[in-house]
Amino acid sequence: MKLDILAFGVHPDDVELGCGGTLLSAISEGKKVGIIDLTQGELGTRGTILTRFAEALVAANVLGVNIRENLKMADGFFQNDEVHQRQIINTIRKYKPEIILCNAPEDRHPDHGRSAKLVSDAAFLSGLRKIETFVDGISQSAWRPKYVFHYLQDRFIQPSFVIDISDHFDRKLEAVLCYKTQFLASDNSEPQTYISSPEFIDGIKGRAILLGKRIGVKYAEGFITEKILGVRSMDAFVQNVT
Numbered sequence: 001m002k003l004d005i006l007a008f009g010v011h012p013d014d015v016e017l018g019c020g021g022t023l024l025s026a027i028s029e030g031k032k033v034g035i036i037d038l039t040q041g042e043l044g045t046r047g048t049i050l051t052r053f054a055e056a057l058v059a060a061n062v063l064g065v066n067i068r069e070n071l072k073m074a075d076g077f078f079q080n081d082e083v084h085q086r087q088i089i090n091t092i093r094k095y096k097p098e099i100i101l102c103n104a105p106e107d108r109h110p111d112h113g114r115s116a117k118l119v120s121d122a123a124f125l126s127g128l129r130k131i132e133t134f135v136d137g138i139s140q141s142a143w144r145p146k147y148v149f150h151y152l153q154d155r156f157i158q159p160s161f162v163i164d165i166s167d168h169f170d171r172k173l174e175a176v177l178c179y180k181t182q183f184l185a186s187d188n189s190e191p192q193t194y195i196s197s198p199e200f201i202d203g204i205k206g207r208a209i210l211l212g213k214r215i216g217v218k219y220a221e222g223f224i225t226e227k228i229l230g231v232r233s234m235d236a237f238v239q240n241v242t
Contacts, residue, residue, distance in 0.1 A: 001032065001095065002032065003034045004026065004033065004097065004099065005031060005033045005034070005098070005100075005101065006091075006095055006097035006099075006100050006145075007033070007036070008038065008115070008119045009035065009036070009102075009103065010037075010103055010112060011038075011044070011109075012052045012053070012055065012056040012059075012070070013055075013059070013176065013179045013182060013183075014112070014153070015101075017153070018101075019221055019223075020063060020172035021169055021172040021219065021221050022163045023035075023063055023065065023101075024063060024064070024165070024168035025165055025168050027064050032066050033063075034069075034095055035060060035063075035065050035069075036070075036091055037056060037069070037070040038070075038078065039073045039074065039075035040052060040072055040075065042075045043076045045190065046185060046187075046190045046191070046196060047190075048181075052182075055180065055181065056070070056179075058178040059179065062178060063171075071088075078115075079118075080117050080118040080121060085121060085125060088119055088126075089122050089126040089133055090133045090140065092123060092143055093133055093140040093141065093143045094135065094140070096143045097145050098146050099145060099149065100145045101150075101223070102115065102116055102120065102151075103115040103153065104150050104153040105157075106157065107154050107155050108154040108155055109153075109154070112154075116150055120226065123144065123148050126143055126145075127142050128142060129142040149223040149224065150226075151221065151223055151224075152207070152223070157222075157224060160229070161225070161229065162211045162212075162215055162220040162221065162222045162223070164219075165212075165221050166217045166218040169219040173201075173204070173205070176201075176204065182195055182196060183195060183200065184201060208220060
């Protein structure tokens with residue numbers, strides 16, 4: 001299946017938090033969208049591999065994505081090396097996305113920045129035909145996405161652009177809250193964490209309002225690009241109400 005957008009997250013729930021509204025918007029426009037989780041989030045304070053897998057499946061259904069896969073890299077210990085790059089290259093060539101969304105280039109959790117560089121490097125290498133990859137013994141053809149964009153996470157980084165998600169924010173939040181072991185967690189058998197408090201969810205909403213205000217809409221998500229973007233017409237810009 002060829003996808004229009006492939007979103008990578010190093011941990012299950014990263015994609016929902018960082019770009020869930022954007023994926024919902026794209027899906028509403030008829031685009032084919034997929035999610036790739038790099039790890040199973042096995043080092044998380046709360047939850048288990050099984051509970052997080054189940055939560056990710058429910059969240060994927062809420063979003064309505066076409067595929068969701070987990071590459072089962074080692075949470076906390078994966079590296080930006082040839083072995084892991086080849087896993088990403090194989091996945092990119094499998095789904096041939098036009099756009100890749102991935103983790104923030106620098107963040108509170110060290111996995112986020114390392115994942116961002118891993119995916120960005122692999123996206124470039126995926127376009128080199130002399131790098132050979134195979135699926136079931138069949139050679140894959142080279143494929144390089146047109147764009148790699150990084151979504152914002154815990155730390156605020158000035159975005160290169162923002163996307164209006166006003167019509168989709170409630171559904172995004174519904175997808176986030178599918179991770180019942182992680183957010184608004186009422187189970188006191190495990191330690192409370194930075195992300196399990198109500199204030200964390202308040203912060204997600206506040207960030208979306210802040211970014212929306214930048215372009216005169218209710219809610220938005222921000223992205224960072226490593227290359228200059230071009231538009232075909234002035235009509236492509238969202239009017240900012242001042």
